Amino acid sequence: MALNLTQIEFKCTDDRKPVSVLLKFQNPSQESVTYKVRCTSADIFRVQPPLGIVKPQEIVSITIWYQNQDKKEALSKSHYFAFYHAKTDGRTARELWANAKPDGVRRVPAVFHNLK
Template sequence: MADKKSQNQVSTSQCPTNNPFHDAGATSLLNKTGEPPFKLSLNLNKVEFKCTDDKKPIPVHLKVFNPTNETVCYKVRCTSAEIFRVQPPLGFVKAQETITIIIWYQNQDNKKEALSNKLHYFAIYHTHSDGRTARELWANSKVEGVRRLPATFIMAN
C-alpha cells in the first residue's frame, strides 16, 4: 500500500539533532504505487491561499527540515506554472537544517476558472546530493522521497 503519510532561499537556520520542528504529517494525497516515502519534515500538510480581490500575489511559506545526516537536493513542482510560482523551485537542504521556500499564487482574473475545474497540488521531491548542481542532479537522479501538498483557496469577504 502507498505511504500516506522565496525570492531565493529565504532563510536557513542551523537546527540541532533534537530539533523541535514537527512534521505536519500526511496529506490527503497518497503516494503513487512504487514511490518512496518522504524522509524530510514539512511545516504544512496543505498549501492554503487566502485570496483577496486586490489581485496581488499571495505567498505561503513552506519550511523544510532535513533530519538526516546528509545534504539532500529537493525539487518542487506544481500543477500550473501559469498560476503558481515556487521560489526557489530546487536547491539543497544541509543535514539538520531548515530552509524556507515561498509558494506564490498569482491571484489573477482567471482564478475562478482555473481553480474550479482542477485539483491543484505541489509535489516535493528529494534525492541525495553528490556535489553536482541541483539542475545536474535532477537531470538524471532517482527520486528518494516524495510528498504532495494539496492547494486550497479561501476567498476573503
C-alpha cells in the first residue's frame, strides 16, 4: 500500500465551508487488496469512499472532508486517519471488513491551517 501524502492538510477559511483533501491510494502488489479508512472523529470528518478494493497496480482516489465548523474542543485534540489494508478473497469490501483482521495499518496525521 502506498499513499501520496504523509499528512492530511486542511486549509480552513473563516467562512466555515467544508474543506476536502484528495488522497491517492496505490496498490503496488500483484494481488488485489481491500482498504478501510477510519478517523478519530466521525463528527467532524467524512471519508469517501471509506472502504473498497484496489486491483493490482491500480490507484484509487479517496476524498477526505473536514466539516470546518466551530468545534474548538474537537480541534484541540490530535487527529489522524488510519488506513487499514488486507488481501482479498473474492468477497466484497463490506463483507471482508465485517470480521477481517487487517494485514497492516498506516496512520496519517491531520493538520489544520487557518487561511485568512
